[in-house]
Amino acid sequence: MLISLHSDLVDPNSGKNMSKINVYLRFRPVFHKPDEEPEDSCIRSADNSTIEMINLRNTQETVSYKFQQVFGENSSQEEVFGTALQPLLSHFTDDVQNVSVFAYGPTGSGKTFTILGSDETPGFIPRTLRHLFARTRKNCSSSNITATFSMSYIEIYQENVHDLLDDRKKLFSLRQDNCGNILIPGITEIKVENFNDFEKYFVPASHQRRMAKTSLNERSSRSHTILIVKLTTQERKAPFLRKTAKLSIVDLAGSEDNRQTGNRGLRLKESSAINTSLHVLGKVVVALNKNNQHRVPYRDSKLTRLLQDSLGGSSHTCMVVNLSPEMSSIFDTQRALNFATKSMTIINRPFTRVEVAEFTPSNEKDETETVNRKHKSTAPILSPSMLEEAKKLKLPVERFVDIENVKPEDAAIKAHKQVPQKVLIESIRNSANIFKGLEQTPKKITSNDISVNDDISVPPKMTPSKQSQVFTVQHNNKQFTFKFKT
Numbered sequence: 266m267l268i269s270l271h272s273d274l275v276d277p278n279s280g281k282n283m284s285k286i287n288v289y290l291r292f293r294p295v296f297h298k299p300d301e302e303p304e305d306s307c308i309r310s311a312d313n314s315t316i317e318m319i320n321l322r323n324t325q326e327t328v329s330y331k332f333q334q335v336f337g338e339n340s341s342q343e344e345v346f347g348t349a350l351q352p353l354l355s356h357f358t359d360d361v362q363n364v365s366v367f368a369y370g371p372t373g374s375g376k377t378f379t380i381l382g383s384d385e386t387p388g389f390i391p392r393t394l395r396h397l398f399a400r401t402r403k404n405c406s407s408s409n410i411t412a413t414f415s416m417s418y419i420e421i422y423q424e425n426v427h428d429l430l431d432d433r434k435k436l437f438s439l440r441q442d443n444c445g446n447i448l449i450p451g452i453t454e455i456k457v458e459n460f461n462d463f464e465k466y467f468v469p470a471s472h473q474r475r476m477a478k479t480s481l482n483e484r485s486s487r488s489h490t491i492l493i494v495k496l497t498t499q500e501r502k503a504p505f506l507r508k509t510a511k512l513s514i515v516d517l518a519g520s521e522d523n524r525q526t527g528n529r530g531l532r533l534k535e536s537s538a539i540n541t542s543l544h545v546l547g548k549v550v551v552a553l554n555k556n557n558q559h560r561v562p563y564r565d566s567k568l569t570r571l572l573q574d575s576l577g578g579s580s581h582t583c584m585v586v587n588l589s590p591e592m593s594s595i596f597d598t599q600r601a602l603n604f605a606t607k608s609m610t611i612i613n614r615p616f617t618r619v620e621v622a623e624f625t626p627s628n629e630k631d632e633t634e635t636v637n638r639k640h641k642s643t644a645p646i647l648s649p650s651m652l653e654e655a656k657k658l659k660l661p662v663e664r665f666v667d668i669e670n671v672k673p674e675d676a677a678i679k680a681h682k683q684v685p686q687k688v689l690i691e692s693i694r695n696s697a698n699i700f701k702g703l704e705q706t707p708k709k710i711t712s713n714d715i716s717v718n719d720d721i722s723v724p725p726k727m728t729p730s731k732q733s734q735v736f737t738v739q740h741n742n743k744q745f746t747f748k749f750k751t
């Protein structure tokens with residue numbers, strides 16, 4: 266069940282929220298060997314949002330490109346993170362909406378440096394995770410919301426998806442759910458509670474990434490990697506809304522001109538897989554740029570299928586386009602600038618995914634327990650108060666079944682082990698009036714997960730309340746309150 270809560274712009278025709286991709290440029294210092302003269306640079310920043318490149322047709326002239334911001338050779342990791350990514354992260358932590366960031370650019374231009382960095386100069390990933398844990402701790406301490414994070418870390422190597430958190434070298438296929446989310450069934454998802462927890466899994470996993478020396482980079486990424494952090498927030502009080510969002514941090518492999526790299530054998534095979542997927546990425550951007558939503562070739566590569574959410578999807582997205590400034594890289598630079606320019610016009614439509622939580626204890630500290638009630642249909646069940654709440658929030662309530670219309674024989678009851686099955690079933694039978702509209706007392710209640718205890722010393726007493734769908738069962742001088750789905 267999805268609702269729209271927030272975005273930057275509103276589409277005047279559809280009234281939907283829109284968010285343009287923020288495109289930033291970053292170029293690294295000119296590199297040269299100790300015994301060689303440094304090459305001239307083909308680019309320079311004219312001001313903090315404009316970059317000038319030597320015109321390929323007339324080298325006496327320059328061509329200007331304007332972006333959100335241009336970070337020059339002396340830009341710090343802190344500055345790039347603070348300007349490009351940090352402002353976007355509040356959409357993830359506060360609005361619970363999808364956020365994506367990716368680094369694009371030719372080989373050796375500084376993508377991994379930007380995304381991962383080093384111990385001395387940490388990049389987006391460590392900075393982001395520190396920020397997320399600090400921010401949600403602050404948000405949750407003053408509210409009635411719990412927040413949980415989980416992480417997955419994948420790489421796409423030669424058009425196959427690999428799980429970097431599981432070294433059993435399985436391959437994964439991609440699926441799409443009926444809300445348009447791209448899923449990777451079976452991929453490892455680890456719950457992480459703090460930065461140390463995250464590091465414990467992330468550092469060894471990042472050593473699994475396929476890297477190799479090429480003539481243009483000592484440690485060149487041979488695959489695209491995506492770190493996915495999922496956030497689930499859960500309200501502790503009615504209406505018990507649960508929201509979920511994902512943050513994707515993408516380190517793309519760089520395009521490689523094999524006349525320059527001189528790649529052979531496996532390196533050449535890797536390089537052609539990288540170039541092919543980046544070519545499809547380029548086609549996706551062109552199609553989106555032309556507003557050709559129906560012909561976007563996402564399915565032509567695993568990379569674009571996984572980035573479907575980030576490009577023309579439901580994410581707030583920012584892209585850092587990394588450039589190598591040397592004159593010998595001018596053609597790659599030109600291609601990257603064209604890609605960056607087209608990406609700037611892509612419009613995403615972010616929204617918050619909200620669902621009503623199943624059953625929630627009314628008070629975790631009492632002996633109040635929760636009855637988990639499942640309905641055979643996939644539609645969750647809403648109490649009247651939740652139905653009201655859902656209508657207020659403009660949720661598509663037709664997906665819900667009013668509890669009063671639920672057949673009791675569909676209700677699979679899961680209860681806390683302290684309440685014997687017989688007591689519970691008896692209570693439900695006695696509370697036939699909770700299922701208003703039913704002519705007879707329920708005959709069959711399935712309860713797979715309840716252990717049978719014959720010691721029923723206190724007869725069950727039922728206090729159904731139509732308003733709240735709460736009922737109590739007395740057993741062994743204790744009173745248990747069960748609350749149906751809210």
Ligand SMILES: Nc1ncnc2c1ncn2[C@@H]1O[C@H](COP(=O)(O)OP(=O)(O)OP(=O)(O)O)[C@@H](O)[C@H]1O
Nearest residue numbers: 293371372373374375376377378482485486518519
């Ligand atoms: N802004 C920068 N300042 C200083 N050094 C940098 C900067 N950006 C990149 N470097 C250095 O340049 C080299 C290449 O960078 P990096 O490996 O990040 O490139 P890449 O774009 O990820 O390449 P590939 O696509 O081949 O994986 C590394 O040694 C890195 O430390």
